[in-house]
Amino acid sequence: MLFSSATFLYLFLPAVLVVYYGLKWSRPLQNLFLLLASLFFYAWGEPRFVRVMALSIAVNWLFGLLADRFRDRPALARAVTALDVVCNLAILFIFKYLGFTGRVLQLLGLDARFPQIALPIGVSFFTFQAMSYVLDVRRGRGRVQKNILNVGLYIAFFPQLIAGPIVRYETVAEEILHRKETWTDVLDGFARFVAGLSKKVLLANHFAVLADEAFSLNALSAGMGWLGAVAYAMQIFFDFSGYSDMAIGLGRMFGFHFLENFNYPYLSASVSDFWRRWHISLGSWFRDYVYIPLGGSRRGPARNALNLLAVWALTGLWHGANFTFLLWGLLHFCAIGAERLLHLDKKERKSVLGWLVTSVFILVGWVLFRADSVSQAAVYLKAMAGANGRLRHR
Incomplete structure (x- = not known):
């Protein structure tokens, strides 16, 4: 069920709001209802995957208690x-990376199918959220939820379930049990939701129409290549x-305050600076749960480079099981590594030239991100450079 669909806008959301505020006298019943509504929302597209969601909730509830x-x-x-991390990553690996692993092994000459x-x-989003629960409980950054239904609400809450942000x-x-809904929150949340819906x-x-046309052309001019990018x-x-x-607006309607993304x-x-502003919830997740535990920048330049490499390879693969996403992540690793080496990350580079160079780099990265294959991305980038070519499509 998409947020922009008539079913969501005119049936699901109004019904959930009416019932939710009708249960205002009981927070446990409100939370139970929100969990059931979220599972219904998730089951609307693929009912069979509700079992995966239920497994994730049960596993992380148990490990949170431990x-x-x-x-x-x-x-x-x-x-x-x-x-707990192994269990969560196993779920993610089986569903998202098993086929990709087979392709990698075949490239290495192994007969793996x-x-x-x-x-x-939304498996990438709710898996990372689930891990955040256990990690934060262990670190004392949040009270353990002994009621499995509250853990389920945190992991499966429908506003951020499909496309984030990743809510830590x-x-x-505290808001799971002690939030305060106000009319100001409801109205502000509604306005934020409408703004997001308008963007979409x-x-x-x-x-998307123009981008899809550019990336589907057999022959591409430089101008059309740049326009498509x-x-x-x-x-x-x-x-x-x-x-x-x-998601932020919907959360506000129900008394939850998600951080900006x-x-x-x-x-x-x-x-x-781009990565301090783009998909902030993902960047902070990798920083706090991967980069810093690996040692961050505290163990010397060589170890710092390895830590950054791990983070950006994982960031690329988090977005998709394809070599294009891996290369996209490694491209950003090279850029950020170069900026740190030259101390450009510590300088206020607000010049037009700095913005222009960064913008071109980001556009090149988006070509890798959007392309079906590395070969298609290479031909597309050549076309942007003025070497007209024919794109290959899978």
Whole structure:
């Protein structure tokens, strides 16, 4: 069920709001109703994947209890957390990366044929949220939820379930049981939802038409190549930030306050600054749960480079199981590494030249992100450079 669909706008959302506020006298019943509504929302597209969601909720609820119980025994707490991460990543690997792993092994000369399993909607988002719950409980950054229904609400809450933002448990832990809904929140949330819906329907969808046309052409001129890349940059921004706006607005309607996910990223004058403004929830997740635990920048330049490499390879693959996404992540690793090496990330580069260089780099990256294959991206980029060519489509 899409936020922009008539079913959601005229049936699901009004009904959920009416029943939710009709249960205002009982927070437990409100939470139970929101969980059931969220599972119904998720089941609307693929009912069979509700079992995957239920498994994720049960596993992380159990490991959350264990992590809280062993907080005064650090070694056991770390072991419990590590096992939880393994379980969550196993779910993600089976559904998203099993087929890709088979292709990689075949390229290495091994006879490996793994099935391409259908991907549960939003699995990358809710898996990362689920891990955040156990990690934050172990670190004492949020109260453990002994009621499995509350854990389920945190993981499956429909506003951010499909396209984010990735809501960190520590940011909403208190609101699960002690939030306060106000008419100001409801009205502000409604306005934010409408703004996001407008981005999606009026802007993103129209830019998508131009981008799709450019990337589907057999022969591409330089002008059309650049136009298509700019169109896709606008499409992905208005689409993604639009969904984030809608999620933030919907959360406000029910008393939840999600953190911002975008902050004018295309005004950035460096790639490092771009990633402080783009998909903020994903960047902060990798920073706090991967980069810093690996040692961050505290263990010398070589180790810092390896930590950055791991983060950006994983960031690329998080977006999709394809070599194009991996190369896109590695491209950003190279740019951010170069900026750190030259200390450009610590300088206020607000010049027009800095913005222009960053914008061109981001556009080149979006071509890799949008292309069906590395070969198509290479031909497309050659066309942008003035070497007309024919694109290859899968």
